[in-house]
Structure formats: C-alpha cells, structure tokens
Amino acid sequence: MPFDLLLNNVSKYIHLDDTEREIFISHLQPKQIKRKQLTLNEGEICKNSIFVTDGCLRGFTVDKNGVEHVLSFAPPGWWMADMYSLISQKPGILNIEALEDTEAIILSKINQEKLYHEVPKFERFFRILTENSLVANQQRIVDNMSLTAEERYSIFCKRYPTLIDHLPQKQIASYIGVTPEFFSRMRSGLLRKS
Amino acid sequence: MPFDLLLNNVSKYIHLDDTEREIFISHLQPKQIKRKQLTLNEGEICKNSIFVTDGCLRGFTVDKNGVEHVLSFAPPGWWMADMYSLISQKPGILNIEALEDTEAIILSKINQEKLYHEVPKFERFFRILTENSLVANQQRIVDNMSLTAEERYSIFCKRYPTLIDHLPQKQIASYIGVTPEFFSRMRSGLLRKS
DNA sequence: CATGGCACTTGATGTAGGTTAAGAAATGAT
DNA sequence: ATCATTTCTTAACCTACATCAAGTGCCATG
Numbered sequence: 001m002p003f004d005l006l007l008n009n010v011s012k013y014i015h016l017d018d019t020e021r022e023i024f025i026s027h028l029q030p031k032q033i034k035r036k037q038l039t040l041n042e043g044e045i046c047k048n049s050i051f052v053t054d055g056c057l058r059g060f061t062v063d064k065n066g067v068e069h070v071l072s073f074a075p076p077g078w079w080m081a082d083m084y085s086l087i088s089q090k091p092g093i094l095n096i097e098a099l100e101d102t103e104a105i106i107l108s109k110i111n112q113e114k115l116y117h118e119v120p121k122f123e124r125f126f127r128i129l130t131e132n133s134l135v136a137n138q139q140r141i142v143d144n145m146s147l148t149a150e151e152r153y154s155i156f157c158k159r160y161p162t163l164i165d166h167l168p169q170k171q172i173a174s175y176i177g178v179t180p181e182f183f184s185r186m187r188s189g190l191l192r193k194s
Numbered sequence: 195m196p197f198d199l200l201l202n203n204v205s206k207y208i209h210l211d212d213t214e215r216e217i218f219i220s221h222l223q224p225k226q227i228k229r230k231q232l233t234l235n236e237g238e239i240c241k242n243s244i245f246v247t248d249g250c251l252r253g254f255t256v257d258k259n260g261v262e263h264v265l266s267f268a269p270p271g272w273w274m275a276d277m278y279s280l281i282s283q284k285p286g287i288l289n290i291e292a293l294e295d296t297e298a299i300i301l302s303k304i305n306q307e308k309l310y311h312e313v314p315k316f317e318r319f320f321r322i323l324t325e326n327s328l329v330a331n332q333q334r335i336v337d338n339m340s341l342t343a344e345e346r347y348s349i350f351c352k353r354y355p356t357l358i359d360h361l362p363q364k365q366i367a368s369y370i371g372v373t374p375e376f377f378s379r380m381r382s383g384l385l386r387k388s
Numbered sequence: 389c390a391t392g393g394c395a396c397t398t399g400a401t402g403t404a405g406g407t408t409a410a411g412a413a414a415t416g417a418t
Numbered sequence: 419a420t421c422a423t424t425t426c427t428t429a430a431c432c433t434a435c436a437t438c439a440a441g442t443g444c445c446a447t448g
Contacts (some may be wrong), residue, residue: 063340071335084329087322093336120314127321128281130328135278137331138265142287144338144431146257147370168395177339182435184397343405364425376405378427 002030005053005077006105013128014121023118027111033057033098040096046085048106052065055102056163058171059094067169070174073163079129099171149178150186196224199247199271200299207322208315217312221305227251227292234290240279242300246270249296250357252365253288264368268348273323287347294363343372344380 003025022033033039033055037065040046042061049098050057057074059082063135071094074080085092086109105114115122143152159162173183197219205211227233227249234240236255243293244251251268253276265288268274271359279286280303302308309316332337337346358366367377
C-alpha cells in the first residue's frame with residue numbers, strides 16, 4: 001500500500017473509519033520528483049501539500065544577494081509546502097526541490113478544502129500539524145538567537161540523525177545558518193576535540 | 195462592550211450567529227494584569243490563551259546565560275500564549291509579562307476544547323490563527339538569516355508602527371536580536387543619515 | 389579516460405555585532 | 419522634591435562568523 005505511511009501519520013492524531021479513509025485517499029495523488037527538480041518556484045502560488053514517502057525534499061528561499069537559505073527538509077513521513085502561499089493563495093517565497101529521486105503524495109489545496117467539508121475531523125488534523133510546525137519554528141527562532149552555530153549543529157544532529165549521513169554538508173550549513181566554509185571548519189574543529 | 199474587540203477579531207474569519215456568540219462569551223473571562231507582573235512563568239503549564247484589549251504583553255525566554263529573548267509582543271487586538279505548552283500541556287519555556295497595566299480576556303484551554311465541540315467552527319478559527327503565526331514565524335526565521343540588524347529594525351518599524359513609540363528600546367532590541375548597546379548605536383547611526 | 393563541474397577544505401583577512409565599563413538621562417517610589 | 423532604579427548612550431576592545439581565494443578530491447557525462 002503506497003498510502004500506508006501517510007495513513008499512519010494521520011492516525012496518530014485522528015481516527016478514521018473505512019468510509020472516511022476512502023474519501024481521504026480519493027483526494028490524493030502520487031507523484032514522482034527527480035533529483036534536482038524544482039516542484040515549486042518562488043513567485044508561484046502553492047497549490048499542494050506534499051507528503052514524502054521516499055527520498056527527500058528541501059524548502060529554501062533565495063535572498064537579495066543570491067544566497068540560499070534552507071527552511072526545512074522533508075524526509076519520508078514529513079509534509080512540505082509553502083505555508084504562506086498555500087494559506088493566502090498569493091505568490092510565495094519558497095522553492096521546493098528534490099535532493100534525490102523522491103516519491104510523494106499530493107493533496108491539492110482544493111481537495112484539502114473539500115476534505116474539510118466531507119470529513120470535518122481533518123480541520124483538527126491539519127490544525128495539529130500546523131501547531132506542531134509553529135512550535136518547531138518558534139524553537140528555531142529561540143535557538144538562532146541564543147545559541148552558537150556549534151550548538152545549533154549539535155541539536156540538528158540529535159534531532160535529525162538520519163539526515164546527517166546522506167545530506168550534502170552545504171545544505172546542513174544553510175539550515176544551521178552558516179556558510180559552507182565555516183561549517184567545514186567547525187566540523188574539523190569538533191572532530192579534533194573528540 | 196468589553197468583548198467587542200475580540201468579537202471583531204473572530205468575525206474576520208468565521209461568522210457567528212447570536213447563540214454561537216453567547217456560547218463563546220460564556221467561556222471567556224476578563225483579567226487585569228499589572229505592569230511588570232508575570233502571568234506565565236517558564237516551567238509552568240500554559241492553561242490559557244490571552245487576548246489583549248488594552249496595554250501590552252511580551253513573551254520571552256531566558257537563555258543559559260540569563261539573557262532574555264523577546265519572541266512576541268501582544269498589543270490590543272493580539273493573542274498571546276506559550277503555544278508549545280498550551281498544545282502539549284507540558285511545562286513551557288515562555289515567560290509572559292505585562293509591559294504596562296493591561297486588560298485582557300482569557301480563554302482557558304479547557305473552555306477552548308469545549309468550544310471546539312459546541313461550535314466546531316472554532317476549529318477553523320484557531321487553525322487560521324495558528325497558520326498566521328506560523329507564517330509570521332517562518333518569515334522571521336528567513337529575516338534573521340538573511341538580513342542585517344538594521345534591515346530587521348526597519349521591517350519592525352513598518353510592521354508595528356504603534357509599538358515603536360511606547361516600547362522600551364531594550365525590548366525592541368531583544369526582539370530584533372541584538373544587544374541594547376548595539377541597538378542604541380544603530381539608531382544614532384540611522385538618525386545621522388537622515 | 390579525460391574533463392568539467394561540484395562539494396569540500398584550508399588560509400588570510402574583513403566586519404557585524406558582542407562585551408565591558410562608566411556616565412547621563414529618564415522614570416518611579418516615597 | 420529627592421533619591422533609587424532602570425534605561426539609554428558612548429567608547430574601547432573583542433570574537434564569531436563572513437568573504438575571498440586557491441587547491442584537492444570526486445563522481446558523472448562525453
């Protein structure tokens with residue numbers, strides 16, 4: 001079942017009976033994204049939520065100097081979208097790119113709205129999802145303000161142990177908020193210590 | 195009517211008939227908070243959402259060096275809570291303090307849950323609120339990573355023009371993410387320019 | 389099997405913003 | 419009004435990180 005991972009994710013927060021599950025699945029559609037392919041460009045209106053089942057996506061912005069800033073990674077079991085654009089249906093600031101060949105499940109904004117009407121429980125589900133990412137973002141703001149790059153890296157390692165191995169260092173550096181050069185130096189410093 | 199500002203806020207997102215309005219109001223209770231009084235301490239479990247009708251609150255954390263970091267201000271018309279703690283009902287990290295004598299309306303977590311059952315529309319209302327603050331937090335992460343302190347200050351001025359005047363500079367400095375000393379220097383630099 | 393790009397490293401130097409300290413100005417309590 | 423406390427300013431010095439530049443290893447595509 002290609003939807004197992006997603007149904008599992010949903011059932012953590014709300015219980016679905018068979019009919020509801022069928023309705024939910026009828027609104028979904030699978031999608032393949034090739035490595036390096038952009039599935040959303042900044043300036044576009046985000047029309048989908050993406051649930052990753054295999055591979056990995058990253059969401060990033062590009063600042064006025066052309067520097068990329070990674071806002072989030074989505075390994076299997078995670079959702080990805082430009083929340084600002086998805087909510088407001090205005091042109092967004094996020095680029096979404098596959099870091100490797102990726103399999104995902106799409107829930108379009110339109111179908112999401114339908115779902116809210118057909119199975120109101122999903123209001124609760126997505127509220128909880130949103131709450132969780134709000135909390136994560138808030139924690140990240142605090143971390144960025146009060147911790148050194150080294151401490152943020154160490155937190156990243158603990159929080160996403162699976163990601164560290166198969167993610168290019170420059171992507172982690174960007175997420176942490178430092179240049180690849182400094183990140184490299186930092187790591188060799190840490191290695192020397194231990 | 196002391197609840198006018200709040201009812202106005204709600205009606206931006208969902209429409210309430212008279213009965214629903216009555217139910218809503220029955221779950222609310224007014225509260226006064228004196229200047230410098232803490233209405234939530236880190237380590238406590240957050241049991242309330244607070245809607246400010248007069249005065250101003252700030253939410254902040256204290257890092258391991260004892261430095262405070264302001265996460266948000268709540269002038270009249272804004273909600274305040276430790277979202278992490280409110281959602282998870284675990285001990286939180288946020289302190290909430292009144293910057294001046296403040297009048298507010300309390301919606302307890304318990305009443306909020308009741309409200310979800312009695313008037314399910316409120317699931318939508320609070321989902322939208324959460325979405326909005328998620329978006330704001332995300333923007334703040336991007337700003338912190340890609341802008342200078344001066345640019346962040348200029349954004350703050352545009353976004354919260356009413357706050358600049360009657361907020362102590364050190365609070366703004368903390369929100370921007372710089373020391374009061376640097377903030378002071380920055381400002382006198384800006385004045386000299388114009 | 390060349391080669392051209394990309395990720396990573398390492399070094400020298402530059403800078404935004406922090407720290408410490410001390411005085412001035414504003415604000416609040418009595 | 420006056421004293422005490424907190425806030426703001428200014429200055430000298432310091433550090434975490436950025437920038438620029440050059441070099442190494444690594445696959446991927448012809």
